[in-house]
Amino acid sequence: MPDPAVATPRFVGRDRETAALRGALARPPAIVLVEGEAGIGKSRLLREWLAAPDQPTALVSVCPPLRESLTLGPIVDAFLGIERPLPSERLTELAGALRPLFPEWSTHLPPALPPLDDAKAARHRLFRALDELLRALRVDVLVLEDAHWADEVTLEFLLFVLSRQQSDGLSLVISYRPEEVDDGSLLLRLTSRLPAGVTQLRIALAPMRPDDTAALVSSMLDGNPISQEFTTFMHDRTGGVPLAVEESVRLMCDRADLVFRDGQWVRLRLRELQVPPTVRDSTRERVSRLSPAAQQVLRAAATLAERSSVDTIAMTAGLSPAASRGAIAEAAGAGVLDGDDRDRWRFRHVLAATAVYEAIPLTDRRQFHLLAGRALELLQPPPVARLAHHFREAGETTSWARYAEQGAELAMASGDHTKAVDLLVDLLSWSVLPPADRARVARTAGVAALGRREQVDEVYHRVVRTLRSVLGTPGLSARQQAEIRNPLGRLLITGGEAQAALRELEQAVANLDHDPFEAARAMTYLGWAYAGPWPASTHRRWLDRAADLAARIDSPAHRLNLDGNRAAALLMLGEEEAWDVVAGLPVDGPTAAERLDVARIHVNIGTGALIWGRYADAEEHLAVALRLAEAEQASRLQHNVRLEQANLAWNTGRWDGLAETAAALAEADRDRPAHYLGSVRLLARLAATAGRRRAAEEQFQLVLDESARLGAVDDTLEAAAALSRLWLTDGNSRRALRVTNEPLDTVRRKGIWVWATDLVPARIEALLAEGDAPAATRLADQFARGLRGRTAPAPRAALTLSRALLLTAAGDHARAATAYDRAARAWSALPRPYDALRARERQAEALLAQGRVEPGRELLAAQYEQLFRLGARGDADRVAQRLREHGAEVPRLWRGGRRGYGDQLSPRELDVVQLVVAGKTNRQISRILAKSPATVDQQLRAAMRKLKVNSRTALAVKAVEAGVFADEV
Known part of the structure; x- marks a missing residue:
């Protein structure tokens, strides 16, 4: 018998999988995932299904294995492969958003839409337009092959399509290699939280028997x-x-x-x-038996890596079209190349293409890529990402730079800022550009990085390293350096490198005169007092300079940005006039970008209000921020708001579920140091009040060390104060004093005493424990002078507490008891119940020290129960021990499980009463506690019944008199 004639293999061993695929797609909408290793037969399974008669209308896209695939490239290529006319009559004005992707359809698409400033909004609009195009073309099934190579935006589009599915809607078929899917890939989300009614099937192709x-x-x-x-x-x-x-x-x-x-x-x-043990070896040997022309064509096809026309392959191979067509026929006959109905060719298997490409001598690869780039330049529209790739590999820096910048521009227009950063940073890292071009690309890379949804990840670190490297390029002008330092400084703020950020921004400002808005924005960042050794007066001068520039800026959006950030910066400085600026700020915006800006501003103002102790204001501004962040689906911003809302809940005594919230926030914010440390600080507070001493100490120490390392000096104060109190409890007054040295120096150097709410009382206690009453008195006096003229309730309550501590140390227990009473009332007015209860505890100790045992024990017992119910079990245990020392019986309180409260207020009722005491209406209480108005009314009536009163005013008075919350109506 002669040598065997090798035929195309028959489709075998996949009957069950084929039946399952057909069955799932017969129940639309469906999502079918076809997974398996390279060469396992995923594409063959899909081809067999598509070739069957009476199949639904399918749109097939394939993800190429490029270093930088064009954003949405597989989807765009699939649409361009449709031969039927574009159904213009079924498209709305929304389809105008598709013009940048489909310039060849310009005569059929509606007019272009106005650009959106917000990248996320632009991406959402583009997704809606693509979805409309799918429906207009009456596509039943969207197939995406090799999804492990898909860009993030393509995968986001699939998630978007899936989220909009309705009965008989579009089905998705996706093939991929599971071993090449990262843990964080969006592919993993395609099977979670599916809409109701979506048929789901996962086909895992196994090796043949x-x-x-x-x-x-x-x-x-x-x-x-x-x-x-x-x-x-x-x-x-x-x-x-x-x-x-x-x-x-x-x-x-x-x-x-x-x-x-x-x-x-x-x-x-x-x-x-x-x-041969690998497909690579077998492919190389088989290819070597083909004619030189066929081998040259295969090298060209391997270099191109995607389906390409005969003309494109011919130019890349350096052959005539006629010679290439014959060589392609030879390679196809050998089963190496595979053509489609548009006469475009590629390797039948990616592994075979890889084997051929890797066999090309390095000295020849550059020429193949150069020819590939020149061939692809003839296409309309030019595939800019592929062109950047080929000219990069060819070493043609000028062309590489041109197409990389064009690709980055397209990526940013689609909302894929990460892809833009990758293209530009790759260009800066591996090419030699003229200084002016290098500066321009670096500036664009920095701006693109600021628009990324991710924060501090490997891409962030790579772009920061690259921008710093570019700044060392000889020949850059002062203006070019400033335009790089400006986004770099803002990136460093995001990364928590506060001190380094200020250095970059200070150097940038001096040479941004040509751009008043950017200059004013940089000055505003320099006006933030969270870092650096500057006193408040220096920060204030930067803010005043920014205000002078802002007055000359015409853009309302730019003025809003500057005014809002200036107001927040003034709050951080403890400047009373900030509240006048805050009063004039809007609570919404006309565009998505302005709404996000308004949201960021209100988050910062909420943070400032927390520092001042103006918790009602904080609640209001954070609610505005969250509403806008949720409306714009700004997940990072929502995390920021929720962290500050958690801090507000801590201060106002709403601790139920707070530990879980803090843990979730910490896990979500691990890539953002400042926010992560804020979540850890919240966990540390809860650990300390629960009596978990070791955990609290470790967490506060982490916050202190990392905040100091990052230069965020304002974040070191509370952690130092908390550690001081913990060590003072151990009797280690010297260590307690030492940990507050540097934070107190920071406050004194900057002159911002509104930051010292926690620090000053802790420092005074440590000084008194060391026997240095004069220094403690001087510190209290300095604190009072620093707060003069400022309506900052929290620092002023801390000042009252500090005065009481001094009276206790002087042995004047009667006046100390009165001072602690005033402090408790001041804390309650915020409301800040935990600190109010601690002040009442000290008041009780002062009464006991006077010999007034019975009222002291009664007051101490009341604080025991309230601390216990609040969740401060560690403090409650300490108070219980003091009660036993004074001969009092300590009641056994419920420690878990469902229970009734009899005539005692439940924790939920206490929350409502606390807010009534603070002067809140039922509607405000409903919003603050996230309860329905009916629930609030029910709990309010139950509290009134238990305290035997029949009005809100009487309830507040009775609550104060009973020691529930010490306050006056």
């Missing part, structure tokens, strides 16, 4: 059977992977290694000659 391997080999060899020994050999050597089986058979036939004997095919020299 030995009998299927035999059937596949037989189908390639005239349908004649193969020997059992040959079957075992093939299955053992290939692992049952169809591609490996097919390639091995072709190689053996090329080498005349097969013989037909006794009615079946057997392999000669079964032990002596082995099947």
Whole structure:
């Protein structure tokens, strides 16, 4: 029998998977995931299904294995492959957003839409337009092959399509290699939280069984059977992977290694000659047997990496179209290349293309890429990401830079700022550009990085390193350096490198005169007092300079940005006039970008209000910020708001579920140091009040050390104060004093005493424990002078507490008891119940020290119960011990499980009463506690019944008199 004629293998061993695929897609909408390793047969399964008669209308897209794939490239290419006319009559004005992606359809698409400032909004609009196009074309199934190579925006579009599915809607079929899908890939979300009614199927293709391997080999060899020994050999050597089986058979036939004997095919020299262990080896050897022209065409096709026309392959191969067509026919006949109905060609298997490409000598690859780039430049529209890739590999820096910048521009227009950063940073890292071009690309990369949804990740670190490197380029002008330092400084703020950020911004400001808005914005950042050694007066001068520039800026959006950030910065400085600016700020905006800006401003104002102790104001501004952030789906901003709302809940005594919230926030914000440390600080507070001393100390120490390292000096104060109190409880007054030295120096140096709410009382206690009453008195006096003229309730309550501590140390217990009473009332007015209860505890101790045992014990017992119910179990245990020392019986309080409260107020009722005492209306209480008005009314009536009153005013008075919350109405 002559040498075997190798045929295309028959589709075998996948009957069950094919039936499952058809069944799922017969119940639309459906999502089918086809997963498996390279060469396992994913594409063949889909081709067989698509080739069956009476199939639904399918749009097929393939993700190429490029270093930088064009944003949404697979989806765009799939649409361009549709031969039917564009149904203009079924498109709305929204389809105008598609013009940048489909310039060749310009005569059929509606007019272009106005650009959006917010990248996320632009991306959402583009997704809606693509979805409309799918429906207009009446596409039933969208197929995405090799999704492990898909860009993030393409995967986001699939999630978007899936979220909009309705009955009989579009189905999705996605193939991918699971081993190449990262843990954080959006692919993993495609099977979670599916809309109701979506059919779900996951097909995991496994290697073929030995009998299927035999059937596949037989189908390639005239349908004649193969020997059992040959079957075992093939299955053992290939692992049952169809591609490996097919390639091995072709190689053996090329080498005349097969013989037909006794009615079946057997392999000669079964032990002596082995099947090449990898598809790469088999592919290279098979390709080497083709003609030189065919080998040249295959090298060109491997370089191009995507389906390409005969003309494009010919130019890349350096052959005439006629010679290339003959060579393509030869390669296709050998089963290496595969064509489609548009006469475009590519390798039948990616592994084979990779094998051929890697065999190209390095000295020749540059020429192939250069020719590929020149060929692709003739396409309309030019595939800029592919062009950047080819000219990069060709070493053609000028062309590479041009197409990389164009690709970055398109990526940013689609909302894919990460792709833009990758293109530009790659260009800056591996090319030699003229200084002016290098500066321009670096500035654009910095701006793109600021627009990323991710924060501090490897891309962030890479762009920061690159921008710093570019700043060292000889020949950059002062203006060019300033335009790089400006975004770099803002990036460093995001990364928590506060001190470094101020250095970059200070250097940038001096040379931003040509751009008043950017200069004013940089000055505003320099006016923020969170870092650096500057006193408040220096920060204030920067803010005043920014205000002078802002007055000359016409853009309302720019003025809003500057005014809002200036107001927040003034709050951080403790400047009373900030509240006048805050009063004039809007609570919404006309565009998505302005709404996000308004949201950020209100977050910062909420943070400032927390520092001042103006908790009602904080509640109001954070609610505005959250509403806008949720409306714009700004997840990072929502995390910021929720962290500050958690801080507000801590201060106002709403601790139920706070530990879980803090843990979730910490986990979500691990990539953002400042926010992560804020969540850890919240966990540390809860640990300290619960009596988990070791955890609290470790967490506060982490916050202190990391905040100091990052230069965020304002974040060191509370942690130092908390550690001081913990160590003072141990009797280690020297260590308690030492930990507050540097934070107090910071406050004194900057002159911002509104920051010292926690620090000053802790420092005074440590000084008194060390026997240095004069220093403690001087500190209290300095604190009072620093707060003069400022309506900052929290620092003023801390000042009252500090005065009481001094009276206790002087032995004047009667006046101390009165002072603690005033402090408790001041804390309650905020409301800040935990600190109010601690002040009442000190008041009780002062009464006991006077010899007024009975009222002291009664007051101490009241604080025990309230601390316990609040959740401060560690403090409650300490108070219980003091009660026992004074001969009092300590009641056993409920420590878990559901319970009734009898005539005692429940924790939920206490929350409501606390806010009534603070002067809140039922509607405000409903919003603050996230309860319905009916629930608030019910709990309010229950509290009034238990305290035997019949009005809100009487309830507040009775609550204060009973020691529930010490305050006056």
